[in-house]
Amino acid sequence: MSLGEQTKAIHAGEFPNPATGASAPDIVMSTTFITRANTAFSVENMDEGAGWIYTRWGNPTIRQLEEKLAALEEAETAVAFSSGMGAISALLFHLLRAGDHAIVSDVAYAALSELTNELIPALNIEITKVDTSDTEAVQAALQANTRLVYIETPCNPLLRLTDIAAVAEIAHSVGARLAVDSTFATPVATKPLLLGADFVIHSLTKYAGGHGDALGGIVLGSKANLASLRKKTAIRLGGTLSPFNAWLILRGLATLPLRMRVHQDNALKIAAFLEQHPQVKKVIYPGLPSHPQYDLARRQMKNFSGIISFQVENGKEAAQRLAEKLKIIHYAVSLGHHRSLIFYLNSKELFETTFKFSTQKQLDSWNTFAGEGIFRLSVGLENVEDLIADLEQAL
Numbered sequence: 001m002s003l004g005e006q007t008k009a010i011h012a013g014e015f016p017n018p019a020t021g022a023s024a025p026d027i028v029m030s031t032t033f034i035t036r037a038n039t040a041f042s043v044e045n046m047d048e049g050a051g052w053i054y055t056r057w058g059n060p061t062i063r064q065l066e067e068k069l070a071a072l073e074e075a076e077t078a079v080a081f082s083s084g085m086g087a088i089s090a091l092l093f094h095l096l097r098a099g100d101h102a103i104v105s106d107v108a109y110a111a112l113s114e115l116t117n118e119l120i121p122a123l124n125i126e127i128t129k130v131d132t133s134d135t136e137a138v139q140a141a142l143q144a145n146t147r148l149v150y151i152e153t154p155c156n157p158l159l160r161l162t163d164i165a166a167v168a169e170i171a172h173s174v175g176a177r178l179a180v181d182s183t184f185a186t187p188v189a190t191k192p193l194l195l196g197a198d199f200v201i202h203s204l205t206k207y208a209g210g211h212g213d214a215l216g217g218i219v220l221g222s223k224a225n226l227a228s229l230r231k232k233t234a235i236r237l238g239g240t241l242s243p244f245n246a247w248l249i250l251r252g253l254a255t256l257p258l259r260m261r262v263h264q265d266n267a268l269k270i271a272a273f274l275e276q277h278p279q280v281k282k283v284i285y286p287g288l289p290s291h292p293q294y295d296l297a298r299r300q301m302k303n304f305s306g307i308i309s310f311q312v313e314n315g316k317e318a319a320q321r322l323a324e325k326l327k328i329i330h331y332a333v334s335l336g337h338h339r340s341l342i343f344y345l346n347s348k349e350l351f352e353t354t355f356k357f358s359t360q361k362q363l364d365s366w367n368t369f370a371g372e373g374i375f376r377l378s379v380g381l382e383n384v385e386d387l388i389a390d391l392e393q394a395l
């Protein structure tokens with residue numbers, strides 16, 4: 001039976017405790033499980049059929065979360081982590097060895113950008129930062145030893161898109177894998193695996209959990225790829241998700257399709273409001289016809305999600321004003337929560353700490369999307385009139 005998205009969000013992956021019949025999933029906090037005398041002690045000899053052994057290897061509450069998100073993403077399976085960065089760093093450690101080359105989006109989540117500026121190159125892994133919205137630039141950056149192409153779409157914080165299907169074809173032409181951080185899109189908008197990606201990553205801290213109360217991360221993909229990721233890397237690096245957080249995120253996921261609809265509806269109205277506001281110089285939102293890649297957005301995103309960026313004159317002073325004056329919207333980092341959040345990102349500061357461009361074209365692309373700096377507004381689920389009134393009085 002092929003089920004609808006909202007039905008899957010509620011039921012997929014969940015199994016009632018056979019002893020109690022409880023309808024909602026249990027939180028199994030036990031770190032260890034009573035097992036057979038012949039159970040292997042090393043994960044090297046892990047028997048998939050042996051049942052639960054130790055929570056770092058696998059746990060029934062975490063498994064329900066992995067299976068629910070796999071159902072939503074139409075992935076064969078998934079491995080959850082203690083944070084989005086836990087998921088990303090495990091995947092990089094798993095796929096890359098000294099002497100390998102990887103192509104990484106020149107604008108992506110700050111911690112991933114910084115990790116691939118310093119720590120990963122120090123392991124003698126060559127990284128090329130490319131504007132992956134430019135497929136010719138991705139093609140041109142390929143090398144015989146390219147093992148991985150890593151993209152984020154829409155990317156944080158620019159909301160610039162990458163054509164997943166086109167980049168998958170380019171990566172596969174040299175036998176490289178494509179990993180897509182789909183945190184901003186969520187499976188409601190885009191299913192990268194169906195477009196040719198090999199791995200999908202989510203920071204579950206954002207839309208998946210949706211309530212700003214649990215860190216988590218996940219990697220999704222094929223059974224073969226993820227069995228190896230779990231056994232060789234995840235269990236040994238140890239960034240294990242807490243079963244309690246898994247339960248919170250599992251509960252959040254149940255309403256993901258419903259929430260994404262309201263995030264999008266609210267964001268469309270706020271983007272239109274900002275676009276006509278005299279103080280606002282530019283608004284970037286994938287659902288606006290003015291987005292430089294609106295055609296790709298319509299082709300690749302079934303939902304435009306809830307994040308907007310906008311530019312004003314004297315952004316730094318405006319940030320001070322908004323932080324003081326906003327009454328409903330929290331001036332805070334992070335995104336994808338039911339509460340609206342806003343944060344100012346200054347371009348010059350980010351060029352020093354995080355984003356390193358090697359061509360004028362890359363810098364021009366940044367300037368097109370972000371100018372001297374942007375407000376990143378994560379539109380929440382409050383009544384949209386209240387959010388608009390809050391922005392109006394603060395701007």
Ligand SMILES: *Cc1c(COP(=O)(O)O)cnc(C)c1O
Nearest residue numbers: 083084085109156183203205216
């Ligand atoms: C937040 C975020 C991450 C990192 O997730 P954490 O859970 O904070 O470790 C990775 N990618 C994107 C796009 C994010 O927004």
